Amino acid sequence: MDDFEREMKTGFLDEAEQMLADAEQCFLGIEKSVNDPTLKAQIFEQILRLAHNIKGSAAAVGFEELSKFTHHFESLLLKVKKNEVATDAAVVGLLLKGNDQMRVMLKELKEDLTAHFDNGALINEIMTATANSVHVKPAAEAAWTPSASTAAPQPVSMAVSEYSPAVTASATAEPAGEAGGGKVAVASGTESIRVSLERLDALINHVGELVIAQTFLSEYKESLGVLSEDEALQKQISELEKITSEIQHISMSLRMVPLRQTFQKMQRIVRDTSKAVGKEVIFFTTGDDTEIDKTVLERIGDPLVHLIRNAVDHGLESADARRAAKKVPSGTIHLSAHHQGGNIVIEVRDDGGGLDAAKLLAKAIEKGILPAGAQLSDNDAYQLIFAPGFSTKAEVSELSGRGVGMDVVRSNIKALQGTIQIQTRLGHGTCFRVILPLTLAIVDGMIVRLGGERYIVPLANISESVRPRRQDVDVASPGTVETIRHRGETLPVFRLAELLGRPNAHPNAWESIALVVRDLKEHPFSLLVDDIVGSQQVVIKPLGADIAGLPGIAGGAILGDGQAALILDINQIIEAAS
Amino acid sequence: MNEVQMEVYMKQLQDRQHQAQHAAATAQEAGLAPDLDFLVFALGGEEFAVKLLGVKSVLALPPTTPVPYMPDYYKGIVNLRGQIVSVIDLRIKLKLEFENSSETSVIVLESGKTCIGVVVDSINRVLSVKAEKDVLPVKLLDVETLLMSEKL
Numbered sequence: 001m002d003d004f005e006r007e008m009k010t011g012f013l014d015e016a017e018q019m020l021a022d023a024e025q026c027f028l029g030i031e032k033s034v035n036d037p038t039l040k041a042q043i044f045e046q047i048l049r050l051a052h053n054i055k056g057s058a059a060a061v062g063f064e065e066l067s068k069f070t071h072h073f074e075s076l077l078l079k080v081k082k083n084e085v086a087t088d089a090a091v092v093g094l095l096l097k098g099n100d101q102m103r104v105m106l107k108e109l110k111e112d113l114t115a116h117f118d119n120g121a122l123i124n125e126i127m128t129a130t131a132n133s134v135h136v137k138p139a140a141e142a143a144w145t146p147s148a149s150t151a152a153p154q155p156v157s158m159a160v161s162e163y164s165p166a167v168t169a170s171a172t173a174e175p176a177g178e179a180g181g182g183k184v185a186v187a188s189g190t191e192s193i194r195v196s197l198e199r200l201d202a203l204i205n206h207v208g209e210l211v212i213a214q215t216f217l218s219e220y221k222e223s224l225g226v227l228s229e230d231e232a233l234q235k236q237i238s239e240l241e242k243i244t245s246e247i248q249h250i251s252m253s254l255r256m257v258p259l260r261q262t263f264q265k266m267q268r269i270v271r272d273t274s275k276a277v278g279k280e281v282i283f284f285t286t287g288d289d290t291e292i293d294k295t296v297l298e299r300i301g302d303p304l305v306h307l308i309r310n311a312v313d314h315g316l317e318s319a320d321a322r323r324a325a326k327k328v329p330s331g332t333i334h335l336s337a338h339h340q341g342g343n344i345v346i347e348v349r350d351d352g353g354g355l356d357a358a359k360l361l362a363k364a365i366e367k368g369i370l371p372a373g374a375q376l377s378d379n380d381a382y383q384l385i386f387a388p389g390f391s392t393k394a395e396v397s398e399l400s401g402r403g404v405g406m407d408v409v410r411s412n413i414k415a416l417q418g419t420i421q422i423q424t425r426l427g428h429g430t431c432f433r434v435i436l437p438l439t440l441a442i443v444d445g446m447i448v449r450l451g452g453e454r455y456i457v458p459l460a461n462i463s464e465s466v467r468p469r470r471q472d473v474d475v476a477s478p479g480t481v482e483t484i485r486h487r488g489e490t491l492p493v494f495r496l497a498e499l500l501g502r503p504n505a506h507p508n509a510w511e512s513i514a515l516v517v518r519d520l521k522e523h524p525f526s527l528l529v530d531d532i533v534g535s536q537q538v539v540i541k542p543l544g545a546d547i548a549g550l551p552g553i554a555g556g557a558i559l560g561d562g563q564a565a566l567i568l569d570i571n572q573i574i575e576a577a578s
Numbered sequence: 579m580n581e582v583q584m585e586v587y588m589k590q591l592q593d594r595q596h597q598a599q600h601a602a603a604t605a606q607e608a609g610l611a612p613d614l615d616f617l618v619f620a621l622g623g624e625e626f627a628v629k630l631l632g633v634k635s636v637l638a639l640p641p642t643t644p645v646p647y648m649p650d651y652y653k654g655i656v657n658l659r660g661q662i663v664s665v666i667d668l669r670i671k672l673k674l675e676f677e678n679s680s681e682t683s684v685i686v687l688e689s690g691k692t693c694i695g696v697v698v699d700s701i702n703r704v705l706s707v708k709a710e711k712d713v714l715p716v717k718l719l720d721v722e723t724l725l726m727s728e729k730l
Contacts, residue, residue: 541660544694546652547664550646553646
């Protein structure tokens with residue numbers, strides 16, 4: 001396979017993936033459109049167009065099995081559209097199954113462009129369903145049934161002859177582009193090109209270097225002696241500053257993609273889950289055009305699936321229970337996203353029964369997570385659902401896991417430097433709010449000094465920094481820990497140098513700077529450093545395999561003077577210490 | 579060597595690497611085993627060599643940023659043209675006597691995606707060895723094994 005062919009195939013796979021996601025949206029709309037023939041016709045028109053595109057392009061780039069499968073799929077679709085096959089749940093189920101199968105093929109082809117598939121069983125199923133049209137038109141039955149088996153292989157050859165003009169046309173003229181994305185992907189009318197993430201990251205990396213060089217230049221221009229009087233030079237440096245920051249802004253935005261596809265997937269999850277547990281669910285989303293870093297997006301999918309399943313399975317009550325509570329029988333789940341400051345906020349809101357603090361507490365005691373007689377505030381009780389091995393429903397359901405879910409959800413979100421919050425009102429519903437950084441590529445850092453060494457602490461970890469007064473420091477005595485009194489709070493003292501095993505220059509707290517760390521979960525505490533050098537936006541760089549994964553070290557970065565420095569993960573350091 | 583000399587030396591090494599790659603390709607076409615180039619350096623009074631093709635860069639001993647929890651022979655991290663690279667001091671690891679001088683250098687070795695800098699007493703020369711004929715007169719440092727074993 002030459003490069004050209006490979007590129008063509010990869011390009012097709014990317015496009016086909018989006019088309020399948022669009023198709024799935026349509027499929028999910030079918031059930032709602034049973035009583036609206038116009039809407040149904042529109043939906044099928046759209047699906048047929050998508051299937052047709054995939055079939056044509058797949059053949060054009062040489063994925064014959066995919067093309068063949070799609071052909072049969074298309075035949076069924078056509079019959080359904082013409083109302084020759086009834087649009088019942090079984091057929092929609094089959095269509096979804098077909099859609100899934102195509103997705104599986106795409107996934108495998110992505111890994112291995114020469115992968116082969118055995119679609120025989122599913123094709124037969126589809127062909128049977130297609131042939132079932134005779135039940136709708138009984139008169140034709142006699143004529144159709146005998147020839148069905150002999151006619152079966154025919155569509156395949158038809159597919160080839162019918163579409164071979166398209167093959168040559170798109171292969172010679174515009175590889176993979178024309179046939180695939182033309183109508184569907186570029187709906188908004190803006191032009192776009194596809195770039196590999198690797199190249200994009202290389203660009204962003206270099207822009208990071210540019211920003212650092214610029215920072216250095218900006219700091220240096222003050223100390224240029226005679227030259228600092230040179231207005232033209234100073235003006236050029238300022239100009240360069242503006243351009244650099246603009247370039248940085250744009251290059252960071254290149255990694256941002258809308259949440260749409262992930263939100264679409266959730267629709268399917270809700271459908272499957274609600275069917276399985278027998279609940280009527282109205283699901284709607286807002287803010288699916290909110291943009292998020294591609295890496296964050298890839299890793300937020302699983303936690304979201306879990307939250308959605310939980311909402312359907314545990315969050316919403318059964319229809320009977322809802323009627324008893326004088327609610328509408330079908331529950332509502334609202335998935336939304338919006339930007340807030342430097343973060344993205346994703347919310348999963350249900351109008352179910354809400355969390356019952358008393359029940360949670362009783363459960364935790366019963367499970368031995370808490371000692372008997374333990375008392376918790378309501379808010380602390382809600383946090384119990386994140387405890388490993390905790391499940392609020394009496395019977396374990398196959399869908400929302402066996403109580404291993406929520407703690408994994410939280411640790412996944414934490415790994416993305418995010419947090420998850422719960423808002424709940426008994427009888428009215430629960431809202432899980434996931435707050436994530438927009439990107440994992442850069443971090444606002446505070447540069448702190450320990451002896452002669454510098455470290456970067458993410459600004460998000462620090463709520464304030466103070467120089468403690470001597471009279472506010474309570475030095476440790478046997479049985480107590482050292483604390484600082486600050487704004488009516490008593491903060492335990494940790495020395496960053498000690499936690500990191502580095503030499504400590506300032507043994508006295510009042511000669512150090514205290515960084516106050518407030519995590520929602522942990523008790524607030526203070527972290528002593530020798531000095532704060534400054535704050536800077538840094539590009540997070542990976543560390544070599546030999547030191548990657550050291551506890552408390554999140555990554556590396558290059559400081560303004562060109563020296564490498566470590567980015568610390570305060571939560572991890574404290575966890576490791578205690 | 580100072581930084582500028584080092585830079586010049588690195589350029590020469592890169593030329594040599596390109597030549598070697600070219601020669602290897604030619605030899606392979608002709609069905610011959612290619613000649614091998616080695617970079618010879620001194621460590622604790624002894625000479626060692628690494629395959630030249632595995633050398634990503636050579637540096638004058640740079641200031642390193644120490645990393646917590648690491649053993650004493652782990653010097654720290656450096657900024658190598660925007661990439662963060664670990665530097666280790668084999669002289670400390672192998673308990674060799676040493677004194678840093680203007681000749682003390684760092685050889686940055688690369689294997690796959692892994693990269694590591696090794697402090698050496700001096701970089702001596704490039705050695706070309708005729709395939710299947712000559713015996714390597716110095717000890718060979720196996721880069722891959724070294725990189726693997728540096729899961730410290």
